[in-house]
Amino acid sequence: MEYLHLFIGTVLINNVVLVKFLGLCPFMGASNNLNTAIGMGLATTFVLTLSSVCSWLLQTYLLVPLNIEFLRILTFILVVAALVQFTEMVxxxxxxxxxxxxxxxxxxxxxxxAVLGVALINVSEQHDFIQSFVYGLGASLGFTLVMFIFGGLRQRLALADVPEVFDGAPVGLVTAGLLSMIFMGFSGLV
Amino acid sequence: MYIALGVLTLLGLSIGTLLAYADRFLAVDEDPLALEIQNLMPGTQCGQCGFAGCAPAAEAIAKHQAPVTSCPPGGRQLADTLAEMLGVDLDVSDIKGQLIAHIVEDRCTGCTRCYKVCPTDAIMGANKQMHSVFAAACTGCGDCLEACPEDCIELSPESVNVENWQWPRLVA
Structure with missing residues (x-):
């Protein structure tokens, strides 16, 4: 039950993109088309969940016992970069x-x-192994969900008759703001 | 400090080794020849060969499905190189004449739209100034024709000069 709370909390209430405002670059950049948006979401899901778990393992079994926690960011970046390389190959x-x-x-x-952010939040929130996994999975599924919604919205926007001054990125940002307000409405769900 | 150094070095080494093995297992069998041909091509994706872009054209040429002369912007030079690479006989008369864009100057309003779309930066001009085309850089892709609101750009065959003149094909 505790994990379910954490999961729903991460996907909807503390959504990485719309509430914590992490990972806005792919959110705006790769959401022009629904298929790309879903692909991006799934690739990030893979990387984020794995990196969340791997960085927890490194933090607990390497950095803390050797008392070299000051290397945290460097180590996490290393793991994230390697996982991204791997995902690219796959x-x-x-x-x-x-x-x-x-x-x-x-x-x-x-x-x-968002990838590094989730790994660091895991440390600062003192999550255990399963919590880290659930948190990483939740955050990345939240990311995918938002990418999916926003990709669909932008496909409709491309066909809509938008005033010329707002056409393109401006109307995208306005939509993102509205979507963010909607997600803020989930607070108090759990 | 030595612990930190050691840990980072070991971590980097082990991750690098793992990635190297992953690369070997997940290697994509791309045709290296097609890649090499693609690098030789102009890369402006003009579509004059009838393919969607330079990458599919390179693949077709590598598989001998398209003639080595199918790239007009590449011209004689590219056809020669490709024929040598693929070991095929080059029929010079197959080389399509290179088309060059010309701006009809009394209709040009200097709107700058054509040089913004030019993939090879072959059009020179400024706002409300006459534009003109560098024949040496033009690949004849025709992107400027679509962008021109005055309909003042024409494609015409390149004039014959010492650089591009070829021996006529011998008829037996």
């Missing part, structure tokens, strides 16, 4: 079309601050 092998569609945004998962 995507390229499994789905060349997705690999082409994601383009530069795939290696940019490395600099997606």
């Amino acid at each position: 995507t390229r092998k499994i789905s060349p079309a997705l690999y082409k569609a994601l383009g530069i945004y795939l290696p940019l998962i490395t600099t997606n601050c």
Whole structure:
């Protein structure tokens, strides 16, 4: 039950993108089209969940016992970068079309601050192993959910008759703001 | 400090080794020849060959499904290199004449739209100034034709000069 609370809390109430405002680059950059948005969400899910778990393991069994916690950010970045490389290889092998569609945004998962952010929040919130896993999975599924919603919205926006001054990125940002307000409405759910 | 150094070095080494092995297992069998051909091509994705872009064209050429002369912007030079790489006989008369864009100057209003879309930066001009085309850089992709609101750009075959003149094909 505790894990379910944590999970729903991370997906909806403390959504990484719309409430914590982490990972806005792929949120705005890779959401022009629903398929790319879902692909990006799933790739990030893979990286984020694994990096959340791996960084917890490193923190608990390497950094704390050796008393070198000051290397936390460096180590976590190393793990994240390696996982992104791995994901890139896997995507390229499994789905060349997705690999082409994601383009530069795939290696940019490395600099997606949500990935490092979740790993660091795990430490500061003193989550245990399963909590870290649930938190990472929740955060990344929340990210995917938001990417999915926003990708759909932007596909509709592309067809809508938007005033010329708002066309493109401005109306995208306004929509993101409205979506963020809607997600703020989830607070108090758990 | 030595512990920190050691830990980071070991971590980097082990992750690097794992990635190297992963790379070997997940290697994508891309045709290295197609990649090499693609690097030789102009890369402006003009579509004059009839393919969607340079990458699919390179693949087709590598598989001998398209002639080595299918890239007009590449011209004689590219056709020669490709024929040598693939070991095929080059039929020079197959090389399509290179098309070059020309701006009809009395209709040009200097709107700058054409040079913004030019993939090879072959159009020179400034706002409300006459634009003109550098023939040497133009690949004849026709992107500027679509962008021009005055309909004042024309594609015409390149004039024959010492650089591009070829021996006529011998008829037996």
